Amino acid sequence: MKYTIKILRKEREQTGQYWQSFIYETDNSAATAASALSDLNDREHLSDADGKPARRIEWECSCLQKKCGACAMIIDGIPRLACDAVLADMGKTQITLEPLRKFPVVCDLIADRSILFENLRTMQLWLAENAVITDKMQELAYQSSECLQCGCCLEICPNFYAGGKFFGMAAVPVTTRLMSEMSPAAYRQIARQYAKHVFAGCGKSLACRNICPKKIDTENLLVNTNAKLWKLAVSCKMK
Amino acid sequence: MKTVNIIGAGLSGLSAAITLARSGVRCNLISAQPSERSQSVLAEGGINAALDTMGENDTVQEHFNDTMKGGCFLESESAVRNLTDHAPDIVTVLFQLGVPFRSENGRILLRNFGGQKKKRTAFAKSSTGKMIMTALIDEVRKYEAAGLVCRYPHHELADITIAGGRLQQIIVRDTFRNEFLSFTGSTIVCTGGMNGFFEGMTTGTTQNTGNAAALLFHAGVEFANLEFIQYHPTTVGISNKRMLISEAARGEGGRLYIMRNDQKWYFMEEKYPELKNLMPRDVVSREMFFVSRMPECSGEVYLDMTGLSGEVWEHKLSDLRKEIIAYMHTDPAEEPVPVSPGIHFFMGGIRVSDRHETNINGLFAAGECACKYHGANRLGGNSMLGAVYGGKAAAAAAMEQPSECEIRETAFRESISSPRIRSILRETLLGGLGIVRNAEELQTAIDELTGLCSQEISELDRMRINLGLAALQSAYARKESRGSHYRSDYPDKADAFRKLTVVKYENGAIQLRFVAADSEETI
Numbered sequence: 192m193k194y195t196i197k198i199l200r201k202e203r204e205q206t207g208q209y210w211q212s213f214i215y216e217t218d219n220s221a222a223t224a225a226s227a228l229s230d231l232n233d234r235e236h237l238s239d240a241d242g243k244p245a246r247r248i249e250w251e252c253s254c255l256q257k258k259c260g261a262c263a264m265i266i267d268g269i270p271r272l273a274c275d276a277v278l279a280d281m282g283k284t285q286i287t288l289e290p291l292r293k294f295p296v297v298c299d300l301i302a303d304r305s306i307l308f309e310n311l312r313t314m315q316l317w318l319a320e321n322a323v324i325t326d327k328m329q330e331l332a333y334q335s336s337e338c339l340q341c342g343c344c345l346e347i348c349p350n351f352y353a354g355g356k357f358f359g360m361a362a363v364p365v366t367t368r369l370m371s372e373m374s375p376a377a378y379r380q381i382a383r384q385y386a387k388h389v390f391a392g393c394g395k396s397l398a399c400r401n402i403c404p405k406k407i408d409t410e411n412l413l414v415n416t417n418a419k420l421w422k423l424a425v426s427c428k429m430k
Numbered sequence: 431m432k433t434v435n436i437i438g439a440g441l442s443g444l445s446a447a448i449t450l451a452r453s454g455v456r457c458n459l460i461s462a463q464p465s466e467r468s469q470s471v472l473a474e475g476g477i478n479a480a481l482d483t484m485g486e487n488d489t490v491q492e493h494f495n496d497t498m499k500g501g502c503f504l505e506s507e508s509a510v511r512n513l514t515d516h517a518p519d520i521v522t523v524l525f526q527l528g529v530p531f532r533s534e535n536g537r538i539l540l541r542n543f544g545g546q547k548k549k550r551t552a553f554a555k556s557s558t559g560k561m562i563m564t565a566l567i568d569e570v571r572k573y574e575a576a577g578l579v580c581r582y583p584h585h586e587l588a589d590i591t592i593a594g595g596r597l598q599q600i601i602v603r604d605t606f607r608n609e610f611l612s613f614t615g616s617t618i619v620c621t622g623g624m625n626g627f628f629e630g631m632t633t634g635t636t637q638n639t640g641n642a643a644a645l646l647f648h649a650g651v652e653f654a655n656l657e658f659i660q661y662h663p664t665t666v667g668i669s670n671k672r673m674l675i676s677e678a679a680r681g682e683g684g685r686l687y688i689m690r691n692d693q694k695w696y697f698m699e700e701k702y703p704e705l706k707n708l709m710p711r712d713v714v715s716r717e718m719f720f721v722s723r724m725p726e727c728s729g730e731v732y733l734d735m736t737g738l739s740g741e742v743w744e745h746k747l748s749d750l751r752k753e754i755i756a757y758m759h760t761d762p763a764e765e766p767v768p769v770s771p772g773i774h775f776f777m778g779g780i781r782v783s784d785r786h787e788t789n790i791n792g793l794f795a796a797g798e799c800a801c802k803y804h805g806a807n808r809l810g811g812n813s814m815l816g817a818v819y820g821g822k823a824a825a826a827a828a829m830e831q832p833s834e835c836e837i838r839e840t841a842f843r844e845s846i847s848s849p850r851i852r853s854i855l856r857e858t859l860l861g862g863l864g865i866v867r868n869a870e871e872l873q874t875a876i877d878e879l880t881g882l883c884s885q886e887i888s889e890l891d892r893m894r895i896n897l898g899l900a901a902l903q904s905a906y907a908r909k910e911s912r913g914s915h916y917r918s919d920y921p922d923k924a925d926a927f928r929k930l931t932v933v934k935y936e937n938g939a940i941q942l943r944f945v946a947a948d949s950e951e952t953i
């Protein structure tokens with residue numbers, strides 16, 4: 192199969208972006224956007240669709256099997272993992288790749304997602320006591336520990352922007368995991384942060400629900416954590 | 431304030447960072463990508479500890495015995511003793527940090543894993559590494575906020591300076607800004623296995639390029655046992671990598687077979703009636719190599735998981751099933767899956783003492799980049815354990831020394847490797863370091879790489895080739911078969927080789943010597 196891979200590129204030192212297309216031929220029906228990028232970069236001399244010599248394409252990857260979140264980018268308009276985007280399944284031969292838009296672009300397909308990690312620090316997301324994992328909470332703790340911090344959910348969220356007070360869905364799995372393993376007295380501080388940085392800003396449109404590459408049941412996590420928040424609020428009021 | 435540098439933020443790097451922070455020692459945690467993207471998140475099957483929660487009277491002594499035996503007695507007893515003695519505490523602490531190991535009423539359940547007769551592997555479905563990493567990342571965040579851990583999450587090692595047997599400084603490249611920083615002070619290397627020497631052929635991450643190892647070797651750091659490379663028997667080729675089918679699949683009842691005279695032949699069960707499909711990985715991979723070349727056998731080796739119960743699929747292997755369906759379009763509960771061995775783990779690496787010191791003062795190493803604990807063959811579930819324990823031990827040793835860290839912006843001209851040379855290096859190494867080796871093929875590979883060195887190539891490529899040559903020479907010099915190193919021209923184990931193959935780059939040449947596995951020789 193012959194594909195045209197159209198990539199939105201940027202030089203490190205410059206601010207402007209530009210499109211450049213590459214021809215990628217493969218007989219592997221399982222080839223993904225990640226395979227296309229690796230194979231293009233493995234060419235001894237990379238040239239674009241017009242035959243002009245081109246700089247190697249900068250992008251991030253690590254696991255190549257949907258487990259690390261490194262390769263998140265916008266593929267044909269949708270934020271997703273390049274290693275999960277099977278070209279043959281896209282039903283077309285021209286495919287566009289762009290860096291995530293909600294984060295500063297470093298170069299080519301690399302976006303600086305540092306804000307994701309900063310936000311988790313701001314929310315002081317860590318255990319305040321030894322975890323207790325009950326049989327009932329095991330599955331929830333597992334599911335919420337699966338988050339890749341890839342940022343796809345933030346990219347699609349109408350309310351999230353980097354540097355804003357609302358931290359978006361990426362903060363929810365971490366919060367849920369910690370709250371599922373701590374006593375209410377110990378997670379009070381986290382709940383306060385959650386109320387401020389997630390609950391207050393979330394429109395609950397659930398645009399993020401189907402985008403998560405790990406298929407984390409974001410609605411379930413939200414419902415669960417919000418319920419804990421309400422319980423805490425009610426018990427505080429009663430006191 | 432006392433500060434230690436850690437290069438690598440996978441499991442061993444995080445373990446070291448937490449150990450330092452808990453003692454009030456600062457660290458700079460430098461890594462090519464954030465911890466969420468490290469290879470450790472890929473670990474599937476579990477982590478070993480003789481917790482004895484399954485009513486099998488398991489003991490730390492048996493964990494010790496199995497590890498020594500699995501590693502073909504190529505590791506010092508004292509090191510393995512440290513590892514296995516600490517294992518129950520380590521897994522208990524991980525549970526307290528919130529790792530959702532499968533448990534019942536607070537009792538951690540254990541599963542069977544290769545090379546061990548008793549259930550000893552704590553697990554969380556088949557995403558144990560991801561679960562452990564999530565918990566440790568959250569724990570490290572606490573120390574980041576307290577100013578004890580300072581992350582440099584998109585920084586790659588670019589250079590290391592050693593003088594008079596002491597580490598002087600490391601230089602790292604900020605890959606986002608393309609700028610260089612130098613760091614002085616004690617440094618723990620936690621850069622993982624040398625996957626990048628076998629691009630596309632390993633189950634691990636593309637991020638562990640092996641460049642760090644090549645730089646360190648070139649600078650005079652001693653490496654050991656580079657010939658011991660673990661081929662995991664059950665992997666499948668997906669785009670640009672080998673995908674692992676965890677040993678847990680066999681631990682839960684998966685069976686290997688090949689068609690022999692048109693009949694399914696469960697060769698492992700017939701040949702090894704005691705451990706059957708759960709023999710150590712080197713044995714299984716080799717058997718697969720041999721049976722698939724027998725004239726009466728045809729087609730590939732299959733892993734048959736169709737007999738597993740619905741309960742096992744749901745509670746223990748649901749994620750593995752999803753993954754196989756997604757990447758292979760086959761439901762393993764319905765159909766056997768064709769599998770073949772792929773490169774999975776590097777037992778060899780930076781030579782370290784029991785305290786994780788290298789031969790260079792001020793430089794320590796832990797995790798998969800170091801040669802420790804696993805001897806000639808690592809048991810499944812022991813490497814995460816080795817990474818956590820090694821990180822702790824290295825941190826403990828590093829903080830005993832005074833270590834002031836100065837960070838400076840610096841100018842540096844970095845060398846890069848070429849895709850063409852990387853690919854020649856890979857093919858040559860695969861030719862020499864396959865599952866079954868012999869002198870002739872090894873010599874051919876050595877000659878090819880020596881020839882490649884005389885071409886005009888980059889400095890980094892030269893360093894990588896040197897480390898590749900050291901691995902080939904180690905395999906050539908080890909005239910016996912032991913664990914993952916199988917020589918068809920020397921098929922037996924030889925007592926004279928119960929020694930580490932130690933290599934060092936000195937005065938422009940690779941020096942090789944054998945050192946007894948439990949030698950007291952100071953490193």
Ligand SMILES: Cc1cc2nc3c(=O)[nH]c(=O)nc-3n(C[C@H](O)[C@H](O)[C@H](O)COP(=O)(O)OP(=O)(O)OC[C@H]3O[C@@H](n4cnc5c(N)ncnc54)[C@H](O)[C@@H]3O)c2cc1C
Pocket residue numbers: 437438439440441442443460461462463464465468469470471472473474475476477478558559585586587620621622623633634635637638639640641642674774775796797798799810811812813814815817
């Ligand atoms: C698919 C798979 C399944 C596995 N399953 C199991 C299992 O069930 N049980 C078990 O015990 N083990 C398992 N393992 C092995 C185990 O996961 C690893 O050995 C272990 O996680 C290694 O941890 P580490 O800290 O040494 O390295 P890694 O997690 O590989 O971390 C390396 C770190 O070094 C950084 N780095 C690399 N190069 C550079 C550089 N040049 N400059 C700066 N930073 C650099 C990386 O960014 C990363 O942060 C599995 C491995 C794989 C691949």
Ligand code: SF4
Pocket residue numbers: 347348349350351359360392393394395396397398399400
């Ligand atoms: S529910 Fe809507 S507002 Fe809330 S995090 Fe998801 S996309 Fe954003």
Ligand code: SF4
Pocket residue numbers: 260337338339340341342343344345360361364402403404405406407
């Ligand atoms: S919730 Fe899903 S989409 Fe969002 S960061 Fe986590 S893994 Fe990515």
Ligand code: FES
Pocket residue numbers: 225251252253254255256257258259260261262263272273274275
């Ligand atoms: S490379 Fe890890 S998710 Fe794509």
